[in-house]
Amino acid sequence: MKxxxxxxxxFISALCFASIxxxxxxxxxxxxxxxxxxxxxxxxxxxxxxIGGATTEILFALGxxxxxxxxxxxxxxxxxxxxxxxxxxxxxxxxxxxxxxxxEVVFAAEGAGPAKVLSQLQALSTPWVSLPEVTSLDLLYExxxxxxxxxxxxxxxxxLVARLKKEQFQLEQAIKAxxxxxxILFVMQHTGSPMVAGRNTAADRMIRLAGGDNxxxxxxxxxxxxxxxMVNLNPQWILSTTLGADKVGGTEGMHGLPGFKFxxxxxxxxxxxxxxxxxxxxxxxxxxxxxxxxxxxxxK
Amino acid sequence: MINKSNEMSEHDRVIPVMHIPLVKMLSNTSxxxxxxxxxxxxxxxxxxxxxxxxxxxxxxxxxxxxxGRDGMILLDIRLPRVLLSASVGAAxxxxxxxxxxxxxxxxxxxxxxxxxxxxxxxxxxxxxxxPAWTAWSGLYGLSLAAFIGGALTCxxxxxxxxxxxxxxxxxxxxxxxxxxxxxxxxxxxLTYLSTDEQLRTLTFWSxxxxxxxxxxxxxxxxxxxxxxxxxxxxxxxxxxxxLLGEAEARYLGxxxxxxxxxxxxxxxxxxxxAVAVSGIIGFVGLxxxxxxxxxxxxxxxxxxxxxxxLGAILMILADTFARxxxxxxxxxxxxxxxxxxxxxxxxxxxRPNSSGAS
Numbered sequence: 001m002k003x004x005x006x007x008x009x010x011f012i013s014a015l016c017f018a019s020i021x022x023x024x025x026x027x028x029x030x031x032x033x034x035x036x037x038x039x040x041x042x043x044x045x046x047x048x049x050x051i052g053g054a055t056t057e058i059l060f061a062l063g064x065x066x067x068x069x070x071x072x073x074x075x076x077x078x079x080x081x082x083x084x085x086x087x088x089x090x091x092x093x094x095x096x097x098x099x100x101x102x103x104e105v106v107f108a109a110e111g112a113g114p115a116k117v118l119s120q121l122q123a124l125s126t127p128w129v130s131l132p133e134v135t136s137l138d139l140l141y142e143x144x145x146x147x148x149x150x151x152x153x154x155x156x157x158x159x160l161v162a163r164l165k166k167e168q169f170q171l172e173q174a175i176k177a178x179x180x181x182x183x184i185l186f187v188m189q190h191t192g193s194p195m196v197a198g199r200n201t202a203a204d205r206m207i208r209l210a211g212g213d214n215x216x217x218x219x220x221x222x223x224x225x226x227x228x229x230m231v232n233l234n235p236q237w238i239l240s241t242t243l244g245a246d247k248v249g250g251t252e253g254m255h256g257l258p259g260f261k262f263x264x265x266x267x268x269x270x271x272x273x274x275x276x277x278x279x280x281x282x283x284x285x286x287x288x289x290x291x292x293x294x295x296x297x298x299x300k
Numbered sequence: 301m302i303n304k305s306n307e308m309s310e311h312d313r314v315i316p317v318m319h320i321p322l323v324k325m326l327s328n329t330s331x332x333x334x335x336x337x338x339x340x341x342x343x344x345x346x347x348x349x350x351x352x353x354x355x356x357x358x359x360x361x362x363x364x365x366x367x368g369r370d371g372m373i374l375l376d377i378r379l380p381r382v383l384l385s386a387s388v389g390a391a392x393x394x395x396x397x398x399x400x401x402x403x404x405x406x407x408x409x410x411x412x413x414x415x416x417x418x419x420x421x422x423x424x425x426x427x428x429x430x431p432a433w434t435a436w437s438g439l440y441g442l443s444l445a446a447f448i449g450g451a452l453t454c455x456x457x458x459x460x461x462x463x464x465x466x467x468x469x470x471x472x473x474x475x476x477x478x479x480x481x482x483x484x485x486x487x488x489x490l491t492y493l494s495t496d497e498q499l500r501t502l503t504f505w506s507x508x509x510x511x512x513x514x515x516x517x518x519x520x521x522x523x524x525x526x527x528x529x530x531x532x533x534x535x536x537x538x539x540x541x542x543l544l545g546e547a548e549a550r551y552l553g554x555x556x557x558x559x560x561x562x563x564x565x566x567x568x569x570x571x572x573x574a575v576a577v578s579g580i581i582g583f584v585g586l587x588x589x590x591x592x593x594x595x596x597x598x599x600x601x602x603x604x605x606x607x608x609x610l611g612a613i614l615m616i617l618a619d620t621f622a623r624x625x626x627x628x629x630x631x632x633x634x635x636x637x638x639x640x641x642x643x644x645x646x647x648x649x650x651r652p653n654s655s656g657a658s
Contacts, residue, residue: 070628073629085628086628087628088626088628088629089629091501092509092629092630092632093629094353094511094623094627094628094629096353096354096373097353097627098628099353099354099373099377100352100354100355100628111497113501114501114504114505114509114511115512116439116511116513117511117512119439120377120512120514123372123376124369124372124373221495221496222495222496224492
């Protein structure tokens, strides 16, 4: 009756965890954590589930959008993508939900998860094509080629990549020619201290692609900005997503940002609002978005 | 002196206190709880197994067995999920019941002794600062981190609570509040440092889900929950004595300090496991014991086993709802438990013929 509780329980818990840990390690070894990237299909898949806004855009751009039967909530372009079954947010997928659509292939952007759900799907040998995060345009071209290969659309994907490369070349030439670097600040969230995009963010890549200078490049990732720092950075342009701007009542509301009225951007009413997926999705419309952003910068 | 001994014998008669051997534990009341509750639990499990985003073809399961596609979905995805939600529900509800008894505080829940906040802090640390940890430890890295963080925080609170000597309940609660606030601040700071992806991973983890239920997690959680339910039932007589007050319980021969140590360790262990495998699922630990007290009785010998069973049943139902209502997507189950449980609990408190919250 006089059992030593702490000793007893520590012992039991240690035992439990040791055994479970051994189990888990075995399980992870059996099911490799590496998702399959190159899958060979005998037939061209007709039932496709696409995870990630850019991935879905690529499928539609290659003309196989009609085979997309399911997608995640970040896939809202083109409009037909919204009519597919929605398997939830890309980082909170449900194994049974994906399986219920009986996909012949799942295209998933990096970051799809959670990891345990992916391993459940793998255990049931769901054909899975994982696409790396697009941190450079070359990776976008690679992703387009991968999808084209799986869907037997090699020609369309080559044509698409060629067209994008041409646009990229023209854009880079134009930027070289005018030799101006407008100072831009991307603001993601406007309530409280506004969140701005520093280095290693999609917004930073887009600003540089469009030939701008990210004034917040001293910070890493998305960070809140104080009013005084905003004045100090003195951006010539404020860039935001439609969703972010709508939350504060559009461009008028953005004038109320702390410190904003002292910046060059506010004085010239230089506010650019663009759709989030278009601007930051890094899908096939990326160069188009960069062009549009550039045209805003140079119109006035 | 004479008066005091009279009082004692009276208490002994009113609240018979026992060291219950496991066999005697199955007295008449608890036997009927186990049988009745068990039958309902079994039916609920079966119902939940038959529900899901994937349309299971039962005849195909029967003909192809566990190796067909439908059989594998049933065995590898749905069954572990149902069992996991059952044991997590039971663990949370029982821990809530025991802690409310121990602290004699209706607002006590497993969060009070720091397990949830410690687990969140440790998971945030892993996600934001040491992503290499998950790379090294694989799928269960976050679970292990959550368990270690929860357990350490709980031990810390317990140690601080007795710094001034003895086991003052009030000190313990206040230490818990302070440490929880500290952990919350640390999580806030880590959120500040995190990238967008890390932040989302953390947010979804802390909303709770059984989405990643796999067999190893089921074995661990079910094992730990069964052990801790059995031990807590063993201690239920002492918890009853504690209802009279700490001094009174001591007069009746209960070693209250030892009782506190045991109960806190048991709940830390089982809630730690629950949080590790499913994230933070609020409301269940707080409310299930109250439901039973309001609808039935506060005797811990009844309260603890029936909390376990009701917790399991309600958690299975909540998870079934979470994974079917927006299929093929799913809701975080923590949202469902609070959304459905909150209004029901209010109704129970304020229904016309209720005797109130007491």
